[in-house]
Amino acid sequence: MPDSTPLRLVIIIGSTRRGRFGPVAASWLAGHARKRRELDVDLVDLAAARLPDTLTDQDEPVPEPVRALAPRLAAADAFAVVTPEYNRSFPAPLKTAIDWFHEEWQAKPVAFISYGRESGGLYAAAQLREVFGELNTVAIRTFVSLPCYWELFTADGDWPKPTATCNTTVRTTLDELTWWAYALREARARRSHTY
Secondary structure, three states: OOOOOOEEEEHHHHOOOOOOOOHHHHHHHHHHHHHOEEEEEEEEEHHHHHHOOOOOOOOOOOHHHHHHHHHHHHOOOOOEEOOOOOEOOOOHHHHHHHHHOOOOOOOEEEEEEEEOOOOOOOOHHHHHHHHHHHHHOOEEEOOEEOOOHHHHOOOOOOOOOOOOOHHHHHHHHHHHHHHHHHHHHHHHOOOEEEO
């Protein structure tokens, strides 16, 4: 019988820059996810995680911030990465965070919420697909792209406007992410992922 306990969705804010938009988009995504009974949300802000910039060698001790974040990522059934696009790529702190971990990502689905200028972060999302593919993580096809996201603020400062297409796209993205999360959780329970 399939496991019907709620899925742990870890939402990662990939930017650590001052004045970043990432927390706004992540909060919006978390709000949509929390409306679903099948999702239990854990919001990870890389600015607060303070992972070291320099990776250690295999025989060196793992720094405390890395040890603190590892169980949260390991407990995830699915990931959603909220990323800006800087110079046609994603931020360096996000790449460092990805590289600190390995098994924690494997055989789990990941969705992308990308934002930027006219491209809406499409270049960042495309590169993240390649990176996560190398970690045996399943990057789902549907994702949320937010071109010129600043134009979607309402007059009173709320984001996004009720008519914004991202309000529809996020539902489709979460539907697909949830399907893959259940399928891969069941697969991991049946057979260990050891390659």
